[in-house]
Amino acid sequence: MNYQSNRLGQIPPYLFAEINKKKAAMIEAGVDVIDLGIGDPDLPTPPHIVEKLVEEMQDPANFKYPSFIGCLEYRQSIADFYLRQYGVELDPETEVLALIGSKEGIAHLIPTLIDPGDTVLIPDPSYPVYRMATLLANGKYYDMPLLKENNFEPDFSSIPQEVIKCSKLMFLNYPGNPTSATVDIEFFQKAVAFSKEHGIPIAHDSAYNMVTYSDYTAPSILQVEGSKNSTVEFGSLSKTYNMTGWRIGYVAGNKDIIKALSVLKSNTDTGQFTPIQKAAAYALDADQSCVTTHNRIYEERMSVVLEGLASIGINVDPPKGSFFVWAPVPEGYNSTEFVTHILEETGVIVTPGNAFGPSGEGYFRISLSVPNTRLFEAIHRIQESM
Numbered sequence: 001m002n003y004q005s006n007r008l009g010q011i012p013p014y015l016f017a018e019i020n021k022k023k024a025a026m027i028e029a030g031v032d033v034i035d036l037g038i039g040d041p042d043l044p045t046p047p048h049i050v051e052k053l054v055e056e057m058q059d060p061a062n063f064k065y066p067s068f069i070g071c072l073e074y075r076q077s078i079a080d081f082y083l084r085q086y087g088v089e090l091d092p093e094t095e096v097l098a099l100i101g102s103k104e105g106i107a108h109l110i111p112t113l114i115d116p117g118d119t120v121l122i123p124d125p126s127y128p129v130y131r132m133a134t135l136l137a138n139g140k141y142y143d144m145p146l147l148k149e150n151n152f153e154p155d156f157s158s159i160p161q162e163v164i165k166c167s168k169l170m171f172l173n174y175p176g177n178p179t180s181a182t183v184d185i186e187f188f189q190k191a192v193a194f195s196k197e198h199g200i201p202i203a204h205d206s207a208y209n210m211v212t213y214s215d216y217t218a219p220s221i222l223q224v225e226g227s228k229n230s231t232v233e234f235g236s237l238s239k240t241y242n243m244t245g246w247r248i249g250y251v252a253g254n255k256d257i258i259k260a261l262s263v264l265k266s267n268t269d270t271g272q273f274t275p276i277q278k279a280a281a282y283a284l285d286a287d288q289s290c291v292t293t294h295n296r297i298y299e300e301r302m303s304v305v306l307e308g309l310a311s312i313g314i315n316v317d318p319p320k321g322s323f324f325v326w327a328p329v330p331e332g333y334n335s336t337e338f339v340t341h342i343l344e345e346t347g348v349i350v351t352p353g354n355a356f357g358p359s360g361e362g363y364f365r366i367s368l369s370v371p372n373t374r375l376f377e378a379i380h381r382i383q384e385s386m
């Protein structure tokens, strides 16, 4: 029996589910697999955050249904973070909403803002959730190609008028997954001007806002004058504090969008467990030296990978943010062929660029989520196989 809606029938299998199946088969066959595919940090959540969770777990008042919009303590710590990091003032009551991970909020924002047949403007390549959640809402997506020659920024002037007319939402994501591209505030100013001109709200996904290198700091789109009229920004504790499994994120910005999303959410979920929200608030409020430490580790790993790739003739400009290396495949391969070659010959998993959208063809993505020794080993095996 085909127990699924037509809507669900449009969704290809989750990218990492396919790769994980292959990985399991190779491990079963005794291969020492090195997985540079999925973007899940290997480093542990810092102990002070874990201790705070344990402490909050002792208080029975925390065991009740949480507040739909998130406990005030958590929303306040996000407002404080925005003021401290970006100089942006947020009203924690109306301009901040707690999420069960930012993925949850991104997926729910789409049916909040679009009707069947409406269009969503999506960066190509990008995080697959934007695209899939649009299909699940019976929407259409328009791929905005991110090209290296444009610093992986979309060219707003190339979007056809008839597409603009049907568009109800645009996604952006910097530091970017999978491209690792970063932008200056000038780009966000252009994006907000486009949003204002066409009445299309923007959702900026800032999952890697604090994963940055050397002297680069990532701007917030909410720093742009007037951005709160039409813009929201998604954030997450996942990548900054190695808390992917905790499922805690937020969205900040335009209060009407946030209100509408909270209506949808209050009919779908009931918020994240209060001790997790309180530990997340503590993560944001406490000393931030753990973030610097993590970033130094990623930066070191980054140079191992960049040097290794250079030795086989693949040259990549050093990224200023995210923990990904977005590299062109060698001459003579397409993305799928190269990734399959690497997996079969070396047991190293990397992600084919086309899995993130058609403009990802010709690239592959390496995630820096394993220690240096494993990265050296992976690079060594790839060198041998070329």
Ligand SMILES: *Cc1c(COP(=O)(O)O)cnc(C)c1O
Pocket: 039, 100, 101, 102, 103, 104, 127, 173, 176, 177, 205, 207, 235, 236, 237, 238, 239, 244, 247, 248, 249
């Ligand atoms: C990891 C990631 C997310 C999801 O973060 P969660 O808060 O763990 O749901 C969102 N967007 C991008 C681009 C990501 O890489």
